[in-house]
Amino acid sequence: MSDIADRVKKIVVEHLGVEEDKVTESASFIDDLGADSLDTVELVMAFEEEFGIEIPDDAAETIQTFGDAVKFISEAA
Amino acid sequence: MRRVVVTGLGLVTPLACGVEETWSRLLAGQSGAGPITRFDPSNVVTQYACEIPRGDGSDGTFNPDDWMEPKEQRKVDDFIIYGMAAATQAVRDAGWEAPSEEEKLRTGVMIGSGIGGLTSIAETAVLIKEKGPKRVSPFFIPGALINLVSGQVSIRFGFKGPNHAVVTACSTGAHAIGDAARLIAFGDADVMVAGGAESPISEIGIAGFNACKALSTKRADDPAKASRPYDADRDGFVMGEGAGVVVLEEYEHAQARGARIYAEVLGYGLSGDAYHITAPSEDGDGGFRSMSAALARAGLSPAEIDYINAHGTSTMADTIELSAVERLLGNHAVNATMSSTKSSIGHLLGAAGAVEAIFCILAIRDQVAPPTLNLDNPAVTPKLDLAPHHAVRRRIDVALSNSFGFGGTNASLIVGKVR
Numbered sequence: 001m002s003d004i005a006d007r008v009k010k011i012v013v014e015h016l017g018v019e020e021d022k023v024t025e026s027a028s029f030i031d032d033l034g035a036d037s038l039d040t041v042e043l044v045m046a047f048e049e050e051f052g053i054e055i056p057d058d059a060a061e062t063i064q065t066f067g068d069a070v071k072f073i074s075e076a077a
Numbered sequence: 078m079r080r081v082v083v084t085g086l087g088l089v090t091p092l093a094c095g096v097e098e099t100w101s102r103l104l105a106g107q108s109g110a111g112p113i114t115r116f117d118p119s120n121v122v123t124q125y126a127c128e129i130p131r132g133d134g135s136d137g138t139f140n141p142d143d144w145m146e147p148k149e150q151r152k153v154d155d156f157i158i159y160g161m162a163a164a165t166q167a168v169r170d171a172g173w174e175a176p177s178e179e180e181k182l183r184t185g186v187m188i189g190s191g192i193g194g195l196t197s198i199a200e201t202a203v204l205i206k207e208k209g210p211k212r213v214s215p216f217f218i219p220g221a222l223i224n225l226v227s228g229q230v231s232i233r234f235g236f237k238g239p240n241h242a243v244v245t246a247c248s249t250g251a252h253a254i255g256d257a258a259r260l261i262a263f264g265d266a267d268v269m270v271a272g273g274a275e276s277p278i279s280e281i282g283i284a285g286f287n288a289c290k291a292l293s294t295k296r297a298d299d300p301a302k303a304s305r306p307y308d309a310d311r312d313g314f315v316m317g318e319g320a321g322v323v324v325l326e327e328y329e330h331a332q333a334r335g336a337r338i339y340a341e342v343l344g345y346g347l348s349g350d351a352y353h354i355t356a357p358s359e360d361g362d363g364g365f366r367s368m369s370a371a372l373a374r375a376g377l378s379p380a381e382i383d384y385i386n387a388h389g390t391s392t393m394a395d396t397i398e399l400s401a402v403e404r405l406l407g408n409h410a411v412n413a414t415m416s417s418t419k420s421s422i423g424h425l426l427g428a429a430g431a432v433e434a435i436f437c438i439l440a441i442r443d444q445v446a447p448p449t450l451n452l453d454n455p456a457v458t459p460k461l462d463l464a465p466h467h468a469v470r471r472r473i474d475v476a477l478s479n480s481f482g483f484g485g486t487n488a489s490l491i492v493g494k495v496r
């Protein structure tokens with residue numbers, strides 16, 4: 001797994017308090033990992049902080065799964 | 078009016094996490110004071126406070142993980158964790174954890190705080206200054222709002238009745254219990270989870286109360302001696318933290334389910350000083366009127382009060398309250414015992430009134446008045462027994478608890494044995 005994916009996974013595990021093996025490519029933050037809408041806002045902020053990037057609101061809305069996050073960040077970072 | 082009784086208790090205090098652990102240490106004359114460890118106090122004047130003993134949860138230590146998931150703790154200020162801990166204890170103690178849907182609709186929550194998420198407000202302000210407003214957490218507001226203790230407790234247990242929160246500085250806990258009892262008396266609910274929670278031991282909290290000249294500053298060498306209500310050498314209050322929560326219940330409702338009844342809420346009185354933002358009026362008239370109103374509501378005479386848990390913060394105002402109590406009790410003053418448990422646990426601000434009401438309830442249960450520590454040299458000669466140094470075993474059928482707050486807001490609660 002790429003370095004970016006590892007770092008994203010670490011953030012997700014920390015913020016949502018989920019087991020690492022639950023954080024799969026297709027795992028949805030809300031449907032599978034127990035996040036609510038405020039959690040997803042905080043997750044996006046944590047990604048921004050970790051990778052030094054800006055994730056605009058309309059782009060943030062497309063980040064629904066762990067895989068979406070890794071893909072977006074890989075392209076932006 | 079419907080009668081209201083107390084069927085559950087919960088405490089998180091500087092002596093211990095837990096009702097019995099706190100109570101036994103209080104009666105033994107222990108102090109919760111020590112050097113400040115919650116933050117680096119090198120830039121503030123007062124170097125000591127009464128902090129909750131943190132640990133793994135054994136031997137009366139407070140382990141936040143026992144009361145809230147770590148990932149949820151991160152989203153809230155400490156006062157909410159303390160409130161959740163005390164409320165969870167109280168609800169379990171009352172055996173009211175999983176009532177039916179119908180009963181949930183008739184169960185409400187009223188847990189207040191004096192200043193709520195002060196620490197997170199300060200930290201977030203610094204964050205904005207350093208990193209800009211886009212870095213503000215979505216959990217900042219719901220983690221700092223005072224009524225979010227009530228909100229969180231209602232979500233945990235599914236209590237769908239009245240959901241409310243009191244904010245009256247140091248009278249908060251007493252007002253919350255009194256107001257919640259009225260909601261039951263008026264029929265808005267059958268059960269109320271009520272009390273107060275506070276987490277003011279942070280740089281901004283200590284600096285703020287230092288600036289008002291309200292805190293003790295002189296006893297960094299021996300913090301356990303700093304809170305000394307009525308003593309000639311007192312020099313301000315010692316900051317505490319924690320939460321006190323009770324389960325209040327309509328009398329027949331409690332009886333019907335065979336609940337253990339600790340005491341009855343007999344009276345509740347409120348008043349305003351209309352005098353000064355931080356000082357009580359010199360004649361103690363505000364406290365006198367709140368106590369008188371509570372007595373009138375209870376239908377009791379002053380001679381029927383056995384124990385008074387004073388507001389007694391270890392400031393100049395102690396003697397004002399003392400004279401107001403002596404005026405109220407008249408010739409009966411010599412028969413009553415009054416103590417300030419702030420000598421042991423410090424001042425828990427918005428949680429104080431609830432914690433001290435619980436001490437009154439336990440005083441009735443065990444027929445013992447907790448002591449006033451450090452009362453070596455009384456500033457005035459009291460007519461009342463102020464229980465210096467040692468707990469006093471005596472008959473206690475009726476107890477009164479006073480709470481007075483900044484802004485001139487006064488509350489008096491009277492609890493008694495169920496008759």
